[in-house]
Amino acid sequence: MPELERELRALAPAIDWPEEPNLAPAVRRRIEAEPMRRARPGRRALVLALAVLAVAVGAVLAVPSARTAVLEWLGLRGVTVERAETVPSLPETPPDFGVGDEVSPEEAETLVGFPLPDPAATSLGASDEVRYTDLVGDGQVAWVWRDDDGSVATLLTVFRAAIDEGFIQKMTGAEAQVRRVTVNGGRGLWLTGPHSFMYVLPSGQGRDETARLAGPTLLWEEGDRLWRLEGDFTLAEARAIAADLAP
Amino acid sequence: MEGRPRDEDDLVARARRGDASAYEELVHRYQGIAFRTACLVTGNAADAEEAAQDAFVKAYRALGRFRPGAPFRPWLLAIVANEARNRRRSAGRRAALELRLAGAGPSGGAAPSPETSVATAERRRELADALGKLREDDRLVLACRFLLDLGEEETAAALGVRRGTVKSRTSRALARLREIVGEDARA
Numbered sequence: 001m002p003e004l005e006r007e008l009r010a011l012a013p014a015i016d017w018p019e020e021p022n023l024a025p026a027v028r029r030r031i032e033a034e035p036m037r038r039a040r041p042g043r044r045a046l047v048l049a050l051a052v053l054a055v056a057v058g059a060v061l062a063v064p065s066a067r068t069a070v071l072e073w074l075g076l077r078g079v080t081v082e083r084a085e086t087v088p089s090l091p092e093t094p095p096d097f098g099v100g101d102e103v104s105p106e107e108a109e110t111l112v113g114f115p116l117p118d119p120a121a122t123s124l125g126a127s128d129e130v131r132y133t134d135l136v137g138d139g140q141v142a143w144v145w146r147d148d149d150g151s152v153a154t155l156l157t158v159f160r161a162a163i164d165e166g167f168i169q170k171m172t173g174a175e176a177q178v179r180r181v182t183v184n185g186g187r188g189l190w191l192t193g194p195h196s197f198m199y200v201l202p203s204g205q206g207r208d209e210t211a212r213l214a215g216p217t218l219l220w221e222e223g224d225r226l227w228r229l230e231g232d233f234t235l236a237e238a239r240a241i242a243a244d245l246a247p
Numbered sequence: 248m249e250g251r252p253r254d255e256d257d258l259v260a261r262a263r264r265g266d267a268s269a270y271e272e273l274v275h276r277y278q279g280i281a282f283r284t285a286c287l288v289t290g291n292a293a294d295a296e297e298a299a300q301d302a303f304v305k306a307y308r309a310l311g312r313f314r315p316g317a318p319f320r321p322w323l324l325a326i327v328a329n330e331a332r333n334r335r336r337s338a339g340r341r342a343a344l345e346l347r348l349a350g351a352g353p354s355g356g357a358a359p360s361p362e363t364s365v366a367t368a369e370r371r372r373e374l375a376d377a378l379g380k381l382r383e384d385d386r387l388v389l390a391c392r393f394l395l396d397l398g399e400e401e402t403a404a405a406l407g408v409r410r411g412t413v414k415s416r417t418s419r420a421l422a423r424l425r426e427i428v429g430e431d432a433r434a
Contacts, residue, residue, distance in 0.1 A: 004421055007370070007374060008424075011374050011375065012396065015348060020283075022278070023281075023300050024275050024278065028274075031267055032267055113333070223332070
């Protein structure tokens, strides 16, 4: 081992660390006061091991479910992109399209545990709804903008992606376009083609949880968080919104 | 993880089923490394203690997502470091942890040996000071690897980066440290 590394290792036992607290009693009190995750009746069985974000192009969605061949990997923290011949067929969309229950912006911030920007300060304007789900990462906040007919026009989501690399996978159809881009000086991906957000159940089966939007998607990292913006945008427009959302 | 106690998988499995005693045992086992990791990130003991405590609670609630049979420690340290980063960010503090060395004299050190000399103690002080002068990502990677003796995998988990980044950042940080202190002339 080079000398400097040896010296650093030798330094370790000489360091006088702050006195180590005994955390066990307080942790035990807290976990007994609020056991495991906040259980939601009927959804407990859906504690999800993995989420998959599937991308497909137009009519490809009609292709029956098939085992996919992984051809390519492109990674962001918390998201892995697999290029596949086909993507799984998409079952029916639940009423909340998988982004959870409607909450106030203040509740969303409390539930997700980190400060949130106000998208109303961007060119998107005020959202129609803020929603929260604890089924993605450590909890995900979604802002939803709707068209006059009630359909979802724009979706913006953020969750913390540090715990499990590859926690979310994005599967792209053979025709989908995936580009690495820089967003706010960090890494991002620009995907074109309609896509669907999917969870993979512990059994390994995919389950569609969100509405499909027609627009392209910008995914970008901000520290340990992963942002996703989808709607009818050009890359330049999406980047400008991302810039306005940056802390 | 090398040297992982055999009963760890069992403790984790029991904790996943809601056995608080099993989880308490895991807390006992890993609170030291969790607290020190948090200290390096937050820069102070009070924030580190809160971050570590919150992280243990969050990890317990997230056990349903833990892959059975995987090493628990890197997964835990990722959550701990994440909590610590958030705490530091919300507190707006950026101060690095001041590395204090045990004992000021030549007999200092947790494990004093006959070879310990005044020169060694001075050299340690110099190294500790130099670590404090490094930029944060350099300091953290060296502290995780060499002061906490975390493996590359665990360091990657704690810092929220890829393993390759740990390798490249370590060699960059060592080069910068060498620029500050040089190699030990007595080596």
